[in-house]
Amino acid sequence: MPKFAPEAIRTIALVGHGAAGKTTLAEALLYKAGAINAMGSVEKGSTVCDFDPLEKTYQHSLNASLVHLQHRDTRIHLVDTPGLPDFIGRAVGALPAVETAAVVINAQNGIEMITGRMMQWAAKRSLCRMIVVNKIDAENIDLPGLLARIQGAFGKECLPINLPADGGKRVVDCFFNPSGESDFSSVEEAHGALVDQVVEVDEELMAKYLEQGEVSPEQLHAPFEQALRDGHLIPVCFVSARSGAGVAELLDIIVKLMPNPTEGNPPQFLKGEGAEATPIRCEPDPKMHVLAHVFKVVIDPFVGKVGAFRVHQGTVTRDTQLFIGDGRKPFKVGHLFLLQGKEFLETDGLVPGDIGAVAKVDEIHFDAVLHDSHDEDYIRLAPLEFPTPMHSLAIEPKRRGDEQRISEALHKIVAEDPTFRVTHHAAETVISGLGDLHMRYVLDKMASQYHVEVTTRPPRIPYRETITAKAEGHHRHKKQTGGAGQFGEVFLRVEPLKRGAGFEFVDQVKGGTIPTQFIPAVEKGVRQVLEAGPVAGFPVHDVRVIVYDGKHHPVDSKEVAFISAGKRAFMDAISKARPIILEPIVNIEVNAPEANMGDIAGDISAKRGQISGTDSMQAGTLSIKGQAPLSELNNYQARLKSVTAGQGSFSIELSHYEPVPPNVQKDLAAQYAKAAHAEEQ
Ligand SMILES: Nc1nc2c(ncn2[C@@H]2O[C@H](COP(=O)(O)OP(=O)(O)OP(=O)(O)O)[C@@H](O)[C@H]2O)c(=O)[nH]1
Numbered sequence: 001m002p003k004f005a006p007e008a009i010r011t012i013a014l015v016g017h018g019a020a021g022k023t024t025l026a027e028a029l030l031y032k033a034g035a036i037n038a039m040g041s042v043e044k045g046s047t048v049c050d051f052d053p054l055e056k057t058y059q060h061s062l063n064a065s066l067v068h069l070q071h072r073d074t075r076i077h078l079v080d081t082p083g084l085p086d087f088i089g090r091a092v093g094a095l096p097a098v099e100t101a102a103v104v105i106n107a108q109n110g111i112e113m114i115t116g117r118m119m120q121w122a123a124k125r126s127l128c129r130m131i132v133v134n135k136i137d138a139e140n141i142d143l144p145g146l147l148a149r150i151q152g153a154f155g156k157e158c159l160p161i162n163l164p165a166d167g168g169k170r171v172v173d174c175f176f177n178p179s180g181e182s183d184f185s186s187v188e189e190a191h192g193a194l195v196d197q198v199v200e201v202d203e204e205l206m207a208k209y210l211e212q213g214e215v216s217p218e219q220l221h222a223p224f225e226q227a228l229r230d231g232h233l234i235p236v237c238f239v240s241a242r243s244g245a246g247v248a249e250l251l252d253i254i255v256k257l258m259p260n261p262t263e264g265n266p267p268q269f270l271k272g273e274g275a276e277a278t279p280i281r282c283e284p285d286p287k288m289h290v291l292a293h294v295f296k297v298v299i300d301p302f303v304g305k306v307g308a309f310r311v312h313q314g315t316v317t318r319d320t321q322l323f324i325g326d327g328r329k330p331f332k333v334g335h336l337f338l339l340q341g342k343e344f345l346e347t348d349g350l351v352p353g354d355i356g357a358v359a360k361v362d363e364i365h366f367d368a369v370l371h372d373s374h375d376e377d378y379i380r381l382a383p384l385e386f387p388t389p390m391h392s393l394a395i396e397p398k399r400r401g402d403e404q405r406i407s408e409a410l411h412k413i414v415a416e417d418p419t420f421r422v423t424h425h426a427a428e429t430v431i432s433g434l435g436d437l438h439m440r441y442v443l444d445k446m447a448s449q450y451h452v453e454v455t456t457r458p459p460r461i462p463y464r465e466t467i468t469a470k471a472e473g474h475h476r477h478k479k480q481t482g483g484a485g486q487f488g489e490v491f492l493r494v495e496p497l498k499r500g501a502g503f504e505f506v507d508q509v510k511g512g513t514i515p516t517q518f519i520p521a522v523e524k525g526v527r528q529v530l531e532a533g534p535v536a537g538f539p540v541h542d543v544r545v546i547v548y549d550g551k552h553h554p555v556d557s558k559e560v561a562f563i564s565a566g567k568r569a570f571m572d573a574i575s576k577a578r579p580i581i582l583e584p585i586v587n588i589e590v591n592a593p594e595a596n597m598g599d600i601a602g603d604i605s606a607k608r609g610q611i612s613g614t615d616s617m618q619a620g621t622l623s624i625k626g627q628a629p630l631s632e633l634n635n636y637q638a639r640l641k642s643v644t645a646g647q648g649s650f651s652i653e654l655s656h657y658e659p660v661p662p663n664v665q666k667d668l669a670a671q672y673a674k675a676a677h678a679e680e681q
């Protein structure tokens with residue numbers, strides 16, 4: 001039976017910008033708690049969490065890693081997540097698995113792009129948050145300045161729970177035992193600020209505090225948890241993962257103050273589908289039915305498919321029969337594992353708060369809900385929001401005959417990665433992810449794990465076509481060759497719809513001029529045009545088609561005739577409806593040294609882009625936000641690299657579609673006509 005009750009479990013994600021020291025901190029916590037005998041390092045590729053060969057090569061975490069340790073009779077599950085923007089999907093995906101997000105900040109670099117994003121993402125999922133300032137051993141750091149910037153960026157509820165002392169060699173406690181000297185600011189004042197903040201959530205306690213001037217840590221426990229849940233308190237602590245300063249204290253903070261599964265905000269589950277879906281609350285009660293959520297899937301070359309899940313309700317044992325989502329066929333757990341980096345440790349039971357894994361269950365998938373009730377309803381977690389993959393490459397096998405193996409490899413990578421997509425259009429296989437490094441990782445993984453190689457080139461831009469005016473269209477399809485003929489005639493109207501509205505087909509035929517059974521054929525013909533519009537062969541969007549009249553023939557009217565008539569009539573109407581080509585416009589955010597800002601802004605403007613604002617991040621670096629057409633950002637990584645000598649980074653996400661300038665439209669139409677002509681030859 002499970003050794004730990006939910007109250008004796010803490011489940012925490014280490015999140016934050018790349019190289020903040022999360023993996024090293026996980027290592028230091030494991031070491032301090034005695035879970036490992038020696039401390040590995042990222043540089044040597046010897047940490048528990050960064051065990052993947054590509055993680056060792058890149059010296060960055062590329063996937064969420066799971067470890068656990070024991071401290072003061074409490075089991076702590078840690079999820080070490082990647083911090084590089086390209087791999088952030090794996091971190092976002094892991095948030096539903098924990099009560100607490102510990103946002104790790106690099107004391108040398110201060111607040112970075114992912115720091116802010118993670119603070120927001122965690123708040124959106126109602127997680128309790130804490131901030132861990134790491135690398136307090138490093139040279140040339142300004143900790144009082146950083147604390148002020150943290151409070152400036154994330155609010156006055158960010159309060160130190162300990163402070164560095166002896167020049168960062170140790171930390172002093174500001175909560176339980178506030179005495180002694182710190183490197184900056186007063187320990188007593190920090191204590192007072194914490195208590196003031198906590199008692200604000202409990203009127204009675206507040207009155208007592210005002211009367212007596214002090215309340216005990218025991219009395220503060222429940223309001224402390226509530227303040228964390230409400231986002232009214234974000235404790236800040238200081239550590240050096242490398243020297244070990246503050247690591248033992250962090251273990252104590254986690255055990256004594258961070259929420260157990262009964263004290264956090266449970267994640268939102270939904271039952272039923274679409275508008276019918278109703279929220280259900282899960283209870284972290286080991287005796288109830290099982291509700292667990294798969295937040296990580298790995299296809300391991302030796303073990304096969306592994307699904308890592310967090311138990312939110314009930315108890316999972318080897319004998320449990322689990323259903324996957326709305327699947328009808330349960331699987332028996334059989335082997336149940338706790339993970340320690342790459343190690344699989346068999347366990348016999350997991351309760352709410354625990355993170356475990358099952359292997360070789362083919363139907364398991366990312367974001368699946370596992371449950372043991374024979375409920376007919378579809379239960380799932382409130383949807384996660386991921387950044388949209390906007391960096392794309394068209395790929396082709398290097399060796400002929402590899403198509404099938406490449407497609408299988410891609411399928412497996414998609415199963416593991418919520419921010420990686422594979423699409424096929426216009427005879428191209430296009431892979432999309434969050435950045436160049438993400439793309440390189442996928443190609444490296446295909447080569448090293450699946451032994452397939454591909455060549456890459458920039459994909460076609462996903463242009464669209466639409467219309468800007470109402471127009472009429474007509475076509476009569478008539479064929480008389482020997483025996484049976486073909487006859488169908490269609491009159492229709494087209495109207496522009498709001499951008500993003502998609503497509504509508506309206507049947508207004510009166511008096512059976514087109515018999516009801518042929519209307520689907522007309523629609524089928526119209527839809528064929530949607531896939532490749534008449535201007536330049538791009539998908540047609542935001543159009544309403546109203547079929548209002550036609551003619552049929554009692555013998556010669558056939559489905560094919562109406563498909564053809566529908567298609568031609570629609571093309572006829574589009575050509576008269578002032579068709580235009582739309583292009584994707586993306587939001588772009590560039591982080592780079594201040595000195596390069598002029599060049600970067602000038603470059604974006606020259607690429608038909610617009611700058612909407614700049615923010616200062618930490619000293620010397622700025623972030624520029626703006627919009628630009630995707631088609632102008634080919635090779636942007638390389639350009640930014642040369643402008644900033646490798647110091648810049650950027651991210652893009654789809655904003656909306658806009659008409660292309662007339663000269664671009666002309667070029668695209670001419671290219672299409674040329675290609676169509678070549679095909680006819
Ligand atoms: N001086 C100093 N260096 C540290 C400390 N912690 C980590 N580092 C170094 O910082 C670098 C990044 O550490 P990681 O642990 O890989 O950082 P991470 O946050 O896991 O990075 P990602 O996996 O990319 O998100 C490594 O070179 C570490 O040795 C610390 O406390 N002090």
Ligand SMILES: [Mg+2]
Binds near residue numbers: 060080082
């Ligand atoms: Mg890491």
